[in-house]
Amino acid sequence: MQLNLLLPFIAVFFGAVIALYFRPKAPLGMKLILAFSGSFLLSIIVIDMLPHIFEDPSNNPGIWIMIGIVFQILLELFSKGAEHGHTHHTKSNKLPWVLISSLCIHAFMEGMPLTQQPELLIGIIVHKIPIGMVITLLLWETQTPKYQKVLALFIFAIMTPLGGFVKENILAFESITTTIDAIVVGVLLHISTTILFESSAGHVFNIRKFIAILTGIFIAAIL
Secondary structure, three states, X not given: OOHHHHHHHHHHHXXXXXXXXXXXXXXXXXXXXXXXXXHHHHHHHHHHHHHHHOOOHHHOHHHHHHHHHHXXXXXXXXXXXXXXXXOOOOOOOXXXXXXXXXXXXXXXXXXXHHHOOHHHHHHHHHHHHHHHHHHHHHHHOOOOOHHHHHHHHHHHHHHHHHHXXXXXXXXXXXXXXXXXXXXXXXXXXXXXXXHXXXXXXXXXXXXXXXXHHHHHHHHHHHO
């Protein structure tokens, strides 16, 4: 497996380890990580991906970007915003498969540009750590066998590498690739802007968040 596909997989389990062994209570650190990843992803989209997609306007990339945005909105009806760090703790004797499935679809699409857009890798990795924490906390809140929780976490973690593999080896046609990239840009645009523009309490946190956002933009600009 290529390194740029393996690292997002590892990042999910890194987030899971943090969630299980440190049980973070304060959301500040997670929100700052999300703010950095959101600004980095948005910067990569604007600086690198959008110019590439609009090189050939004959495929109507703007329409496909909007389809991606709408598709992500529909996914969040089922995931309850877990893609950008929202947690919903509920005791249940069943795994939340609807939520997991929507997150898996999102993760699969997130991985599709990684083989052709390696500059996205840092943003995706940083994004995966808090998402790994969130989905782990959600899974471990359920009253289900541990092997089921680990299996669900593994399925989610493998989706991003699988998305990159499928696009590179099965959907490698230029016309399809451009359309897929535009849809994924729409998905990532919605995620990154939602992270950046969600309200945050406290003046100190706003300053830290602003610094995290500027850091993400700066790193994206120099890559």
